[in-house]
Amino acid sequence: MVKRADKPRFSSTDHLSAEAVAAFVDNELGHSARRRAMDHIAQCQECHEEIVAQRGAAERVRSCGADGVRAPDFLVERLARMSEADIAAEVGAADEHAPRSPRRFAQNLLNRVVSVLRAVKRKH
Numbered sequence: 001m002v003k004r005a006d007k008p009r010f011s012s013t014d015h016l017s018a019e020a021v022a023a024f025v026d027n028e029l030g031h032s033a034r035r036r037a038m039d040h041i042a043q044c045q046e047c048h049e050e051i052v053a054q055r056g057a058a059e060r061v062r063s064c065g066a067d068g069v070r071a072p073d074f075l076v077e078r079l080a081r082m083s084e085a086d087i088a089a090e091v092g093a094a095d096e097h098a099p100r101s102p103r104r105f106a107q108n109l110l111n112r113v114v115s116v117l118r119a120v121k122r123k124h
Helices: 018-025 031-043 045-063 073-081 084-091 100-123
Strands: none
Touching: 018 031, 018 045, 018 100, 031 045, 045 100, 073 100
């Protein structure tokens, strides 16, 4: 089976990943994945709260009047080189047996960084 790389995928039985939350808020999920995510969000309070938090963060970035704000090149380059594993290790959640909350924190941190970078990129 060939997977499409252009749209993030989401399994309705899983919690939304940080990437899926960002893609949902940014309207980047495909129709089918968005429908499954909406069904999941309606049933899962934890994911619903993640969506609300992500929307709030995205709105704050958009409303701050940051027309002249640009991430420094060194930061963009450093973030581009980082992997999820690097971020998880920094947060202390690299161990696969770590409690869910630190891992979720690492995912949320990455998600918010990606959202800020997207917002900055859209402004330019």
